[in-house]
Amino acid sequence: MDGFSGKLFFLSCALAARSFAQDFGQTQFICTSVPKDMDLCAAATMQSSGPAEDLKTTVLQLRETVLQQKETIMNQKETIRELTAKLSRCESQSLPGPGGRRPGAKNTMGDVSRGTADTLTQLGNTLQTLKQRLENLEQYSRANSTRPANSLKDLLQNKMDDMEKQVLTRVNSVEEARPAARNHTDQRNRVESTLTTLHHRITDLEKGKDSRPSDTFQLTFPLRTNYMYAKAKKSLPEMYSFSVCLWLKSNASPGVGTPFSYAVPGQANELVLIEWGNNPMEILINDKVAKLPFLINDGKWHHLCITWTTRDGVWEAFQDGVLRGSGENLAPYHPIKPEGVLVLGQEQDTLGGGFDATQAFVGELANLNIWNRKLSGTEIYSLATCSGKPAGGGVFSWTEGSVETFGGATKWTFEPCRSLN
Template structure:
């Protein structure tokens, strides 16, 4: 053989021998392998090693060696892929856990869609469902009391008659609720008919809502289009109002409204404006134990508002894109200011404005824990910064008060969903 051929061969032979010797040692064998040179004209694959086990073929050994190496490579590749997949899943789990335990800002938590129903935010157990049902009945009672006051003021015999009928229906439903609760607590087998009975109760509630809505129409026919309030009696993910038109691009803005709530912790989300690709383009929210916040392009400023005392309060927030300067007013008085809130970022157009819910995605992703609970009225938006005097006029019901040039509070500008109700509202009558 030539020197290079001899060198290549001996390296190959040495490697094969070491492998075979290692294999034998693993099984406790005492056999030793000795490598010798092979004449140039002899077929290497047909040759056998001196003093080897008869029938042990070098070609077979090499093929086994190659197969072993390929199998090990494949195993390593599969293990690496498995490690990457598990690492990715662990990172997602840690991210979700961290978000839920974090500062609680909107957009930080994403709920998977649940099955909505008329008695709660998503499908729950029987006890939770009945608790939601009890809240709904209390809401209906409150609406009926309002109707009763209205009917007394207007001497409406028809309203009184219908009110009595609805009250009787609600009393019957309340008895059913108590019966179901007792059955749950005592562990009675009546739970087998849970779905059927719940369907009957929901059907009755739907009928009651429709009758109350018909009765409320009598009030709407006799009031101006801007003299109304929206009421969100429960924390749900289905009660909200949608503004029919979008907002324009804005380099400055003022948002004002009347709010009344005693919800705790946090009153929820009075409004949220989302655009494609940014769910938190413009949001006002008070969630959990956090103070009320204004979000613009997902940037946050904390507002010094204290409004969850069950009384009406007038609040305004102004903002300009230059340096992100903002100011906050409660009941006509400036309570706070700051800067660097989404500076030089104009509010984007062609979005969706929702009252009463926070949007985790464009037009959806509502979370019941972030929903607004209470009353909202006289919601206006301007594409400029209002002066201190103009805001004071709004809070004191001055005749000089203006309406929003971007969005003005009118019944015809809203679509109501999920059982949120409208009532006559006069701001000056509610100042005390």
Template sequence: MQAAKNALRWRLLLLSCLLLESSSQDFGGQTQFICTSVPKNMDICAATLQNSVPGDDVKTTVMQLRETVLQQKETIMNQKETIRELTSKLARCESQSEPGDARPGGRRKDAGSKNTMGDVSRGPADTLTQLSQTLQSLKQRLENLEQFSRSNNSVQANSLKDLLQSKIDDLEKQVLSRVNSIEEGKPGLRNETEQRGRVESTLTSLHQRITDLEKGQRENRPLDKFQLTFPLRTNYMYAKVKKSLPEMYALTVCMWLKSNASPGVGTPFSYAVPGQANELVLIEWGNNPMEILINDKVAKLPFLINDGKWHHICVTWTTRDGVWEAFQDGVKRGSGENLAPYHPIKPQGLLILGQEQDMLGGGFDATQAFVGDLANFHIWDRKLSVGEIYNLATCSSKAQVGNVFAWMETSLDIYGGASKWTFEACRQLN
């Protein structure tokens, strides 16, 4: 029995020596270990640690490794926290960069959301598309003038046409340059607002010169035989009536309209006075029906006109009880009361065709702009009878013109590329 115990002790001692030798090899073999005998009653492990210096080194190394592992664990935890924080910030940024939901129903929008060259939701590419379409419209007018000049042998018209064609070519180069700037992300885009203003100014100048050239076409036509065309939904095409409206306790507004714009044809006209931008407005905006506003009070009108055909519409109103009536193509379609009762239409305002004013003479919003054709716009300071309105809609010889505002080319100033064309309502109906 004693012999077996001694043999086990020697085997354990030999195993300890082998383990220590292996440790010495791991550390580059710079140390050596010697197996020695130990007293009978002494613990082998204790004796090994006591008599072997490398054992202390191993213990120290293990402690250092343990400390290193703890430090790395702490570092990993910190990095995980940083990753979570960055992921959260990224998610917030992505949610803010996504397009917002459509603005809920309603007529007016905050003035701070205004765009300078089109729909508030549109980017530079859409703006450039609008400019290109405007240029195409001007080109079409030049082609018409070219045909006119050929038929009339007008040398002056030809020279002006060539000059305007050169101007349009320059504008097309500017549009192309802006496209390239957008694609390449050039720093020059910081001056986009200034450049956009120059382009708008050039377009207005081009329109004026083309209008002067078109005078040769209208020398033989009456001044009321014309239409205004607003081909694009922008916030810079409009016509301004040169004189203000008087104070009115009743009124009738009539006009010819043609549009296929959707959703909503926009704002055929708006009249603003100091302190009230919505003194008198006709608007069809978004998915809402057409509305007449007086002193910012609203009545919904039963008009359906965005089918691309000419329609004659009239709205009558009296301040007493705010009674109103709506006529389309000579037929009464609706009526009501309590529309701004006992509120007279105020004088000293500004009448704009094609845009809705959020402030006196400005604050135009492209989403509320009129798109289409407008003609024979008249205003009376009284309520027309059913027969008088029918005569207007059927081009009767008994039809009257507005005593407050009558449709005449000399009564309007046009801006932003809106154009004038010859128009005769009776001929369009036949």
């Protein structure tokens, strides 16, 4: 910087310092050089106003951004309120249902895929079935004067009529205006409880109309629900091998469902026979799976038998007395555990419960027997042709006293090899 420029720089700083000192008192200043041909006042104005203008511009931009964000937040809150209201309406119009099973979730009070009116209509259909059974008893009673008392029949008939009126009234009210889910659940519980009581009373009547053996009966599951089932009154013992045989009749599709399931504490799939969805029938032991070569959903009676031993997990599958398939490594060296619950017609997700309507058995089931040993092919053929019964090793026998029904499952007379069509 030459001498003249330096003097001009010093003078501009001095003038600026003196002017600001007079206005603001003791203040520190930072002086900058300006071109020698530039007006000092204009330079001073530029130096003092530039930062302020930048700051003002920044503040305005920030303020605009804040307003935009505030507007966005308000829109999001409104959207959340709308979604919450829609969700509340959906929840108020749906039936309560739970949780999961292989491979999906579970409900506990009916098939959630069905509407309220549809479910109650099904209960009405079940009542019609009961009425038909009662009419059959009346006809039998007229032909056999020593068979059940008219007073008891009249009492049951009156109760049946009352229940039918309640169900039909309930269906009409649901169709006109859907009630709260909780009230519907309470109503259905009362209906199902009364149905179960009626089934037991009618079964007692049917027992008295002849002197048939205690094992000549079948269980009928007419609807795919998660409240209709039967249960064995005692558990299975610990088993290192077993044979389970039964008669089945079904034309349900897809899949006949779960003829039986045995659950123990800590393992819901200790021993399960299931045909679910489009999958083939399977046997589960300790949650391990083997696919079975059964073809049974033709609406005809079939005799099924599965044998298994814990050594190497060897299994065999017989249909109508003929070996259809075999395999190994099915839960090898795992004994079937005791202290469990044997359920007929439903698959268990929890001990004695957690039923899923989509996996329920639909059809007829009879003569479920279990042995704690492997039956021979000859013994199984004798069972399928009704020419003999295995001796020894039975741990569960098919008798009316060993099975109790719930939720509308019914008992009918059945004699193997006389009801095959």
